[in-house]
Amino acid sequence: MNFIRLHMDPYWSNTPGCTPEYHEAHNCFNEARFRKYLDEVFVPMADYAISKGLYVVMRPPGVSPDSIKVGDDYYQYLNKVWGIVAKHPNIMNNSNIMFELANEPINILGTDGTYGSGTQGHFDNLKIYFQSVVNTIRATADNILWVPGLGYQSQYAGFATNPIEGENIGYAVHVYPGWFNSGKGYEPFQRGWDAQVQPVADFAPVMVTEMDWAPKRHDKSWGNDITGTAGGDGFGANFKKITDDCGNVSWMIFTGPELLAEYGNPDATIDVIDFLNDPEACPKPVYQWFNEYANEYGLNGASADYLTLEELIVEGGENISVLTQSSKGLKINARFADGHIENISSIANITVDNSDVIQVVRGRIFALSDGTATANVSYTDRNQNTRQLTLHVSSSTFPLTSELFNPSIWEDGTFDESTKTLKTGPWGFGGWEYSGMNLSDYKYIVVRLGGANTAGADFRIFDAPNYWGSPASFSFGNNRQLVVVLNDALKNDGSYLNPENIYIAGFWSSGSNPFVIDTVFLSNSDEYALPIIYAENATGERVTTLTNFTAKKDAGPSPSQSFVLSGGFLTGPIKVTSPSSFEVSIDTLSGFSSGLTIEPITGVVNETMLFVRLKSGLASNSYAGNLTLMSSGAKSKTIALSGKVVPPTAADILQLAESKVLNVNYFTLSGQHLKNVDGMRGLFIRRIVFSDGTIRAEKIYKNQ
Amino acid sequence: MPKLHVEGRYLKDSHGHIVNLHGFGQTYSPWFNEKRLINTLLRFLFIKPTRLGSMRRGPNGTITMFKVVWHIIKDLMTGFLMLVGK
Numbered sequence: 001m002n003f004i005r006l007h008m009d010p011y012w013s014n015t016p017g018c019t020p021e022y023h024e025a026h027n028c029f030n031e032a033r034f035r036k037y038l039d040e041v042f043v044p045m046a047d048y049a050i051s052k053g054l055y056v057v058m059r060p061p062g063v064s065p066d067s068i069k070v071g072d073d074y075y076q077y078l079n080k081v082w083g084i085v086a087k088h089p090n091i092m093n094n095s096n097i098m099f100e101l102a103n104e105p106i107n108i109l110g111t112d113g114t115y116g117s118g119t120q121g122h123f124d125n126l127k128i129y130f131q132s133v134v135n136t137i138r139a140t141a142d143n144i145l146w147v148p149g150l151g152y153q154s155q156y157a158g159f160a161t162n163p164i165e166g167e168n169i170g171y172a173v174h175v176y177p178g179w180f181n182s183g184k185g186y187e188p189f190q191r192g193w194d195a196q197v198q199p200v201a202d203f204a205p206v207m208v209t210e211m212d213w214a215p216k217r218h219d220k221s222w223g224n225d226i227t228g229t230a231g232g233d234g235f236g237a238n239f240k241k242i243t244d245d246c247g248n249v250s251w252m253i254f255t256g257p258e259l260l261a262e263y264g265n266p267d268a269t270i271d272v273i274d275f276l277n278d279p280e281a282c283p284k285p286v287y288q289w290f291n292e293y294a295n296e297y298g299l300n301g302a303s304a305d306y307l308t309l310e311e312l313i314v315e316g317g318e319n320i321s322v323l324t325q326s327s328k329g330l331k332i333n334a335r336f337a338d339g340h341i342e343n344i345s346s347i348a349n350i351t352v353d354n355s356d357v358i359q360v361v362r363g364r365i366f367a368l369s370d371g372t373a374t375a376n377v378s379y380t381d382r383n384q385n386t387r388q389l390t391l392h393v394s395s396s397t398f399p400l401t402s403e404l405f406n407p408s409i410w411e412d413g414t415f416d417e418s419t420k421t422l423k424t425g426p427w428g429f430g431g432w433e434y435s436g437m438n439l440s441d442y443k444y445i446v447v448r449l450g451g452a453n454t455a456g457a458d459f460r461i462f463d464a465p466n467y468w469g470s471p472a473s474f475s476f477g478n479n480r481q482l483v484v485v486l487n488d489a490l491k492n493d494g495s496y497l498n499p500e501n502i503y504i505a506g507f508w509s510s511g512s513n514p515f516v517i518d519t520v521f522l523s524n525s526d527e528y529a530l531p532i533i534y535a536e537n538a539t540g541e542r543v544t545t546l547t548n549f550t551a552k553k554d555a556g557p558s559p560s561q562s563f564v565l566s567g568g569f570l571t572g573p574i575k576v577t578s579p580s581s582f583e584v585s586i587d588t589l590s591g592f593s594s595g596l597t598i599e600p601i602t603g604v605v606n607e608t609m610l611f612v613r614l615k616s617g618l619a620s621n622s623y624a625g626n627l628t629l630m631s632s633g634a635k636s637k638t639i640a641l642s643g644k645v646v647p648p649t650a651a652d653i654l655q656l657a658e659s660k661v662l663n664v665n666y667f668t669l670s671g672q673h674l675k676n677v678d679g680m681r682g683l684f685i686r687r688i689v690f691s692d693g694t695i696r697a698e699k700i701y702k703n704q
Numbered sequence: 705m706p707k708l709h710v711e712g713r714y715l716k717d718s719h720g721h722i723v724n725l726h727g728f729g730q731t732y733s734p735w736f737n738e739k740r741l742i743n744t745l746l747r748f749l750f751i752k753p754t755r756l757g758s759m760r761r762g763p764n765g766t767i768t769m770f771k772v773v774w775h776i777i778k779d780l781m782t783g784f785l786m787l788v789g790k
Binding site for chain 1: 713722
């Protein structure tokens, strides 16, 4: 036992009688009272703890509101509190006292204008929020600071990209049963930790400032679970395994000290003794583990061998594969003469020969684009011993490695990295998962099988983070290669794939047989081009419907609507075929027919405006059909047309068929809207609306 | 105690040794944690809640009570630390 977390409880800073707006809210904060009891309560308590060999982690009064934003009153409050604490003569630069900057922030206003916790934009603003507090403290004090994450201190991944800047910075985490997928065995817990905490643990120390567990029957813990076994079931033993394996995690037990103080007391109440002696509740195993930790190292200095670097070793080997547009923490271990290992990735000197492909920052590889790069690593110990090594990094959107290819996205499958052989589960799916991969800079995905397609495999891409969403599916047919044209990929639901947000890509198969994947890669080379037809509007957006064509019966065709036709890599003409009630032309007024044939020139049909309209002579009715655009080898395009022919209005009906227009005059009308003209005299315009949508306007004259 | 600092991904002491701290939280006092420990403390003191209230309301009562509480905190922390080997 070598530290205590000291909550500067708001009892000692709130104006007596003031009602907080929520649990431990800051609206009752009284600066004079806080300054008084900082002197009279918290500093004496810290001094006392230090006198007993305990480091102290101070926490500000109260808890964070549900939602925060940069510059809000809680932001002002934290800056005020820490500004006061950091200037206190007994605390300022006291190396035995550390600060946990806030308790359990939940959501923050992100850069996209939404409150939340899950996106980089939320962390970008959280960095601004706490960087301000850090800067306030650093104006006077160099105490070690522990920065909280979002989601009640459970989310940290965004800090890997945008960390708090400065010296002596760590991250404060809360861990309870059920968080980080704990409670479902070791593997899910480890994955949850790896997803949210490991990204910061790769470059900064972590302190768990709340954690406990016990079977629910005791009703004496915040979290309910059992100790279990490391690598197996339960929470406690797996928590210890994960934090020990991580190697840089300090942690504490949040169980009430009034219970802990009864440890070993035979006169304690039966229920407390039961709780404290239950090996499945946290006090008993933690008591044992803390003693083991104390025996491992007691702050008694380091041997010369402990400080002498012998070699650098890359965990997982020096050939590293990274998913493009993702990041991955390096594990470059320094082995010292006494045999102990330190991960020095974040402080090693690392230079990269191809910074367009990868960058390495704080020991984390950021893969920018597909390609390869070499990274030279150098590290020097306190005694100026230097060791070096070289990393070979491959960045790929579709890496065929066991680490990055998931054969079990749906149903349990297997993937053999050495032979690139996938066997999905029954009607299963294996491939890659992304957090919104942007592929819009690329034209094609080229997918090649390394052997016969004996499992009915096809290639699928999803633009939503849900396997049960609608993918764009591509069949190999009798071929071993297929090409996905990214800006023209139609999903199964009939809409187009959005290549700016790809979440899943991979292979579906019946699972009846294994099959070999040769390669999957992105390309902008037109050697992979397929004949393609485009139908767009004047601003370049796809046109898939043209609606509201309207013609009057016996009054000729409807006014036309237009779209822009173009094509590339064509091996034959584009045939345009309109449905029977419509006609199409390349001229706005003439040349309309039921079909057109447009010849390419060297495979290209330049942008050509086509006009579509309802034919003349149709009966009053609604009309719809698909206009099709086809060319040999190209995916057909259809434009859904719809419109109607309406009966003529009264003004269109002439008294005599042979009447001629002799004169035309125009007048303005002004007047008022009348409900009826009963009892009125004069000239009126009457507007009659019929049930079939027809509107008739006529003049009436009333002289009595 | 050795001065601690952050070096790369580790908390280290002034000797250069990695340090992972292990501790406990909360404070052993009725005026912490929304007074949820108050009954435990009152039992310890053999003080009736009504008596506690009058002490807090009286002239200089807060300081007087603070001194009482502070001794309790020290005593209980000492007891706990002895239990965990400090």
